[in-house]
Amino acid sequence: MIAYLLKSGLLLAVFYAVYKLLLENERMFRFNRAYLLGSIVFSLLIPLQLFSIAPLFPAKIKTIQLDEIMIVTNESILNEVSYYEILFFFLATVYVLIAAILLIRFILNVSSFFLKMKKNSVAFVEDQKFVLMKETILPHSFWNAIFISKEDFANGRIPSELIAHEKAHLQQKHTLDILFAEVLQILFWFNPLFVLFEKAIKLNHEFLADEAVNKQFGEIKNYQNLLLDFASNQHTVALASNINYSITKKRLLMMTKKESIAKEIGKVFIVEAICSLLLFAFNAEAASQPNANLRGQNGNPINYVSANTKEPQFPGGIEKFYMFVGQNFKMPEEFSKQKIEGKLFIEFMVEKDGSLSEFNVVKDLGYGAADEAIRVLKLSPKWIPATENGKPVRVLYSLPITLKSDK
Template sequence: MIDFLIKSTLSLIVVLIVYHTLLEKEKIHQFNRFYLLFCIVFSFSIPFITIEIIQDTIPVAIKKPVVISGEPTMTIVNETTNYWLIILWSIYLLVTAVLIFRFISNILKLTNIKKSNPIVDYKDSKLVLLKEKILPHTFMNTIFINEEDYYNRKIEEELYTHELIHVTQKHTFDILFIEIIKVLFWFNPIFIFYKKAIQLNHEFLADEKVVASYNNVPFYQNLLLSVANTNANYYLASNLNYSITKKRFIMMTKTTSRITATLKKIAIIPMLTTIFLLSCGKKVEKEQIAQEPTALKTPINGMEKYFEDTTFRILDEKGNTIANKKFNELTTEEKDNVPPPPPPATEDEQKMEGQPNALNNTKGPQFIDINIHNDTIEKAYKGKEALDLQPTFPGGMEAFYKFVGRNFKISEQAAAVKLKGKLLATFIVEKDGSLSNIKIRKDLGYGMGDEAIRVLKLSPKWTPGKVDNKLARVEYSLPITIQSGE
């Protein structure tokens, strides 16, 4: 949420500054209307978009750079209630509810006024005749005017034309859009400036049409000045005298060449592209996974082949089955309790059986029971309630060790000094299996701590742990030995 607010607000500020400095002073009002609305949607969208920029990296070739030493320890993370967060959300919801009520009340008020007063069809709009002394103002396809002024013909044609532009160009939808955003993001003052910019642009559009239709700028300006001190009626309506400032008067006589307008429109493209790339771009190193030595693979493949069709039933201290796993899903601790396969047949036995290798051509039993309840786990929890099911990396902890070893890259500086030592990383396996709160408790420098964090962030989701058959957050402490020399 914080990331969304920061990215969207920074983008909103930049594009609004560009609007005021580059576009607002030019007579390209239709384009500016689209620009202001588009930039709000654009700024809200970019926090949800990520573009991965892949960079090739050349890892330093080092023999046995990373070793996982010892078993990782686990601790159940007790969930605590963040009362400050609850208070902040309560305040937000309360203020938002009040603003929503105000917003709906104003719409209902305008609707009720329309229903309770005489209505006259006028071109593409409807005129609502009110007893009270008011200036013409517009909401949706309705123009609210004073009944006496209407019948006495005291309302100039220029004013009707001005309000009709608000109707035909559907400016109310823009106002409703920005008001809804202000209700939801009332704590962000940037939208106050966006509403002012949008409303002023609406007046530019209406003024432009009046000037083009009647070609009498001095008369129209004097007409606006004569009503300048009248208060606005409703904040959801388009008001005739909104922001009667020097900007509007200057804009009535200003001209913008087609070349200037085109160049300024084109200049927006690199600006939006830069914001997009800076906000959404994420550099990702292309992983170059080192091949493991063949000597290490051979015995593992032999075990996996032998136990390929075997189901390992993991038992608790009472002998109850708590999990069924295949061999490659077992943790290192569980593999230590796996009975070894029979030794390969002798040459005479192979000749008699006509098989090149007895181990590769025999299968393990259908089921093997493994009791995982031991002192190591009890010591890890220090008397706290034990896990019913500990978090497991896909393929088991041995696969996790290999994953870290394959992806961990030693920096050139660490390789130059032949760095050796042990760093300690901690992380939490969340209820959804993702890793969070990754921290380095003991670092060796030379960027090794940052590298450990990077590798752990690459981890696929784990099978989460359980306490009392409920998903639990579990903290791991992982010692990593760095061996950058030969």
């Protein structure tokens, strides 16, 4: 899980940096919208490694590296391990608590809009739904409705440009983007990059809505002045598209910025190249160091995992295998007397029939530790063998075991 979060966080950081450096100041708003949303999806899915890409220069030999097993006899070490478990439980509790609070706040915010629709009168103008609020508010939109002041609506004090701005938000389904970003902030509240992405998404929404207004009315200068007149009202509504969101010099300048087709095509090409590179980097088959010995100890050919190989399975899953080793391993008496701690590495082969063979000590700690590890592995029940294209194959495993004895 930690590795997944680190990888997804790294991808998010790279994509956000690319957006800030290359895309934010360009009038390619629809591409930017797709890029921001796609970057988030890409960053969350790619680290899962749902598929793999064969490397350009694949190594001929690869082994499956198992997770480390720790075997201890010192009670203080066991207590130390339990402290980590307590810390993990504490952090998990904090995560769930904060996520629950954010989820409740999110549900209340969403519910508030539908409550407003029920409690206030609704009007339809040219098939557009307006919720007429009793209090004085700035026009804002959510889902399929525009929320405006009933008094201002009745007196015709709301400029047509502002209504067109909110209609653009609704027609382009900007609410869905915001809800998507909000849900991810609940799940990944500890990652500030999701906050930055939501801000970028909202600002790009404003660029899109401004563009729609200026295409409809063609009075950019008048629209800019209108926005500045409303900028002093700082009241905003959570989850809604607000007319006064980020009224900055950048947004006003974006309306008059000239487009450069060649420049935009070049930046799109660069972005696609970066995405392809990241896709390859995070999904290329991991290749281990090559080994000149292509046959096992008995002369049989060795098969190594590839994209088409279904890995062997210990009965009950790999966690059961770790438990099996830990429960059967007996610390050698001489090893305990020497009060040694360290890590040994054992390689073993899972045969086509699921049995284990060809045990090889890659790194030993001495005093019978490796012999004990091999003894335990020989006790293992048969695995479900690996298959490649439907046929059973032999696969090599590497198992690290950390031993800590009394001191």
